[in-house]
Amino acid sequence: MLTLYHAPNSRSTRIITLLTALDVMDQIDIRLTDIPRQDGSGGRDPNNPHPEGKVPLLVTEEGETIRETNAIMLYLCDRFPSDFAPKVGAPGRATMLSWMAWYGNVLEPVFVLNIAEISHPVLTSTFRGLPEAITALATGLEGRDYILGARYSVVDLLLASPFLWFPKALPDVPVIKDWVARCGAQPAIAQTTVYETKAQQRFTEMA
Ligand SMILES: N[C@@H](CCC(=O)N[C@@H](CS)C(=O)NCC(=O)O)C(=O)O
16 A cells, blocks of 8 residues: 655645645555654654655655655546546647646745745745746636636646635735636535645654
8 A cells, every 4th residue: 555644734735735635645655753843843753764754755655755745636637547646648648747747846945035035146046936937827728718728627636725825825816816716616626625624633642
């Protein structure tokens, strides 16, 4: 069985949403784990095999570990093929790979730098800035409800996640606001909230 190391209400929550959307929650051993939180609570769990003690971490049936949210998501979508992600050779596959990598390589760093109110010419020339990232997203959404077209996919799940997590960062751009609202209204998101509330309770009882 695949094993997921998961800390409730963290970046690994998105893996719970993906597993829910793929309808494979029963096929994963989910281990609740502790992490150091930004408010000073929590701490590193020595049982978490992630090399940096972070989440998410997935361990395959063969005992190989996969870290980084976007890599885990792509692995799971290949492992459990569905309409939620284009398969190898299918239309949209290249677009999906580009956006999934862009999330980790550009959007998340730019988003975090923006929250930290850090700017530097080298950062700007490397990543550009949040306005450029928003423009890229708005361009990707032009004439469509979701990034890959008419259907909600793993790409929307990942790319909308920082805006759902920090609604204050949502730009006043109708095409983005409408898309984030559509993503937030997906049944898998509501199911994740229910799961996470129970997982947090279980974790607190365990501690
Ligand atoms: N780029 C990584 C980031 C993972 C990450 O930073 N996870 C946080 C949870 S929100 C964590 O585990 N933090 C604990 C720590 O920094 O030790 C990914 O997306 O998987």
